[in-house]
Amino acid sequence: MKNKRIMVDMSATLIHHGHIRLLKKAAEFGKVIVGLTTDDEIINKKGYRPELNFEYRKEILESIKYVSEVVATPWLLDELILKKYNIDYLVHGSDNTNSISKDKLKIFPRTEGISSTDIRHDVMQNITQINNQKLMLTPGPAAVLYENLKYLKPLFGRADDEYTKILKAVVDWVKKLSGQDELVIMQGSATLALELAAHSFISGRVLLISTGYYSDRLEKLLPKNCSVTICKYENIDSIKASFDWVMCAYTETSVAFKVDLQCIKDKADECGAKLFIDATGSIGLEDSHQLADVMGFSSCKGLFGLTGASFIAHKSYLTHKNKSLDTFYFNLDTHKNKMTTGPYHAIASLYGVIENHDTLKQRVNRSKNAILEKYHNIVRKNNQPLLCTYLEGRVVPHDDNIVLYSPRSELNGSVICHFGEIHHDKVEIGNRISVK
Numbered sequence: 001m002k003n004k005r006i007m008v009d010m011s012a013t014l015i016h017h018g019h020i021r022l023l024k025k026a027a028e029f030g031k032v033i034v035g036l037t038t039d040d041e042i043i044n045k046k047g048y049r050p051e052l053n054f055e056y057r058k059e060i061l062e063s064i065k066y067v068s069e070v071v072a073t074p075w076l077l078d079e080l081i082l083k084k085y086n087i088d089y090l091v092h093g094s095d096n097t098n099s100i101s102k103d104k105l106k107i108f109p110r111t112e113g114i115s116s117t118d119i120r121h122d123v124m125q126n127i128t129q130i131n132n133q134k135l136m137l138t139p140g141p142a143a144v145l146y147e148n149l150k151y152l153k154p155l156f157g158r159a160d161d162e163y164t165k166i167l168k169a170v171v172d173w174v175k176k177l178s179g180q181d182e183l184v185i186m187q188g189s190a191t192l193a194l195e196l197a198a199h200s201f202i203s204g205r206v207l208l209i210s211t212g213y214y215s216d217r218l219e220k221l222l223p224k225n226c227s228v229t230i231c232k233y234e235n236i237d238s239i240k241a242s243f244d245w246v247m248c249a250y251t252e253t254s255v256a257f258k259v260d261l262q263c264i265k266d267k268a269d270e271c272g273a274k275l276f277i278d279a280t281g282s283i284g285l286e287d288s289h290q291l292a293d294v295m296g297f298s299s300c301k302g303l304f305g306l307t308g309a310s311f312i313a314h315k316s317y318l319t320h321k322n323k324s325l326d327t328f329y330f331n332l333d334t335h336k337n338k339m340t341t342g343p344y345h346a347i348a349s350l351y352g353v354i355e356n357h358d359t360l361k362q363r364v365n366r367s368k369n370a371i372l373e374k375y376h377n378i379v380r381k382n383n384q385p386l387l388c389t390y391l392e393g394r395v396v397p398h399d400d401n402i403v404l405y406s407p408r409s410e411l412n413g414s415v416i417c418h419f420g421e422i423h424h425d426k427v428e429i430g431n432r433i434s435v436k
Contacts, residue, residue, distance in 0.1 A: 004030030004088040006106075009077055009098065011037040012057050013050040014119045018093075018111035020064065025108055026091040027066040033085055034061050035073035045075045079104075124149060132423045135402045135432055137395070139253050139281065139387065140301035142419035145360075147352035148306050155344040163344060166351045173354050174303070177283060179290025180313035186335040187343045190280040193296035193310035195221040200312070200320040200332040201294050202226060202276060204244030209233050209264060211252040213408040214278055218247050233259055236267055243273040250289075251281030253417075254409035256390035258286065258383050265291040274318075285361065285386040293318060299346045302387065304353045304360050304422065308346035360422045361386075367418035370427045375435055378413075388417040393435040402432060 008026045012019055012034075026032045039054050050057070058070045071085055077098040082090065090100050093110040125146045136142035155163040175183050186192065198221045208230045210216055219228055231239055233248075246268040251258050261277070268275045274293040283289065284302030299309035312332070320332050328334055353360065364386055371389050372379055378392040388405075395404055395414040407415045414435070421429060 005033055005086055006030045006089050006091055007033045007035050007077075007082065007085065007087040008091045009035035009037070009073055011042055011046075011050065011116070012061060013042065013052065014116040015057070015060055016114050016116070016119060018114045020066075021111055022091065022093060022108065023064060023066040026106075029089060029091070029106065031068045032066055033069045033071060033087065034067055035077060035081065035085075036061065036070050037075055038072050041075040121146075121150075128423060133401060135397075135429065136420045137416040137429075137433075138403060138405045138419075139417045140419050141305070141307060142417060143421070143423045144306070145304065145353070145423055147304070147356055147360075148349035150352040151348040152345055153348070155348055157338055157342045157344060163348075166348055169354060170347050170350045173350075174283075174311060175313070177289065177303075178279070178292075178295060178297075178311075178313040179288075180292070180295070181316035182314050184312040184314075184332060184336045185342060185347070186310055186312075187308060187341065187346075188310045189307075190278070190296055190298035190310050191221070193298070193312045194218065194278055194280075196330060196332060196335075197294050197296045197312045197314070198222050198276070199330070201274075201314065201318055202245050202247075203321070205229070205242070207231060207239060207241075207243040207246045207267075207271060207273065209236060209246065209248040209259065211249060211255065211257050211259060213254040214252055214280070215247075215249040218249070218276075218278060233257075236263070239267060239271065241271065243268075243271040245276055246271065246273045247276045247278075249278040249281070250286060251385040251387050253281040253385075253388055254407040254415070255411065256380070256385060256388040256415045258282070258385035260383070261286075261288045261291055279313075281385060281387045284357065285364065289313075299343070299350055301419070302361075303350055304357065304419075306346050306349040309343035309350070363422045363425065363427075364418045366427050367421055367429055370430045371416065371418070374430045378435065386418070388415050390415050391435050396434050396436055398432050398434065 006026045006029050008023055010019060023032060036058055039050055042050050061067050061070045073081055089104055089106050091106045094107055095110060096107055128144060128146045132143045171183050202222060206226045206228045208219055208228055210230050211233045248259055248264050250261055265275055275291060277292045277295045279289060279295040279297040281301060283297040294314040296312050299305035300307040334340060368386055375391055380390050390413055392413040395416060405415050405417055421427060
């Protein structure tokens with residue numbers, strides 16, 4: 001048997017220990033000739049150019065002690081190939097598809113837990129780790145995740161079955177997170193979604209609960225014919241009048257403050273009003289979004305996606321008034337009926353997040369707790385959002401690879417956000433900053 005010529009066919013685009021074990025096993029039966037798949041065959045069959053070209057792959061294999069010879073072969077082998085190289089047996093893993101008679105075939109189990117595909121995924125994960133070494137203390141996206149990149153590819157909103165599947169999964173997931181019946185998706189920021197939602201649903205008397213920049217700018221997003229009353233959050237109990245709508249920002253990122261949404265919902269009910277919330281800083285992070293009748297948010301904060309998608313979520317019993325809006329793009333029906341190009345790749349970036357969202361949220365929570373524990377004497381005691389923390393002092397970075405958050409509200413202290421380390425399990429934020 002030792003004088004037999006044994007062929008092992010492989011591409012070895014990314015050679016690994018599974019290849020070595022198969023070659024070692026083949027060498028027990030005789031002289032090993034590797035049938036190495038050519039570059040053109042890999043391109044034709046797999047659709048990509050190998051990481052290492054044929055000559056480099058051949059050089060590596062020839063340096064392995066179990067290999068006697070390396071020859072060029074096509075993707076699939078047949079009896080003519082074996083005859084050409086005077087081969088007695090073909091050794092292959094259990095995934096063999098070559099048309100070789102059983103008496104010339106020796107099959108061995110594949111090495112579990114390793115493949116070139118696995119290595120490519122690991123490389124993508126490592127690249128994202130490398131690219132995320134800058135610590136972003138900003139609201140989002142503060143990290144570009146492997147999950148965001150996993151399904152990025154050419155996609156289209158019509159007649160693309162793959163995108164249809166991705167979109168349905170994301171829509172179902174976001175509806176569940178928001179507690180709403182309807183979801184309208186468009187390209188753009190949360191600001192676009194909030195303004196379009198306001199013009200589509202809100203009219204009459206509006207009570208705006210003021211907590212900072214993002215709540216207060218909602219007034220600028222309203223139709224001109226609304227009658228707006230602005231009330232500080234701490235004075236909400238003083239409101240006794242009737243209203244058509246109550247508006248608030250669930251998480252006021254500019255001052256790191258979270259309202260008690262149940263309290264605001266109770267006030268809306270007391271006033272005979274429906275509830276509109278800016279969920280930009282709360283969706284995917286906080287509970288009770290189902291209390292709202294309408295909300296707007298984006299893809300890049302608590303959903304942990306890339307920038308580019310914005311959402312209007314609402315209860316199905318609401319009737320929108322877009323027919324009175326004499327415009328094409330700024331019209332809910334346009335986006336609901338997918339009459340413009342959608343945020344296909346932002347949606348794909350969310351598809352990869354779905355199964356790991358709970359883990360990512362836990363990492364945000366660990367970062368939050370680390371700061372609350374270390375700076376317990378200079379943080380707000382109540383109304384803490386998961387997204388961010390207000391500190392009574394100036395944040396000082398310990399290295400040049402940190403980006404601080406510059407809130408849109410004027411503050412005596414600082415706001416830091418907790419998305420910057422969601423790409424790994426370590427919590428280093430407390431060691432990379434200090435507060436003075």
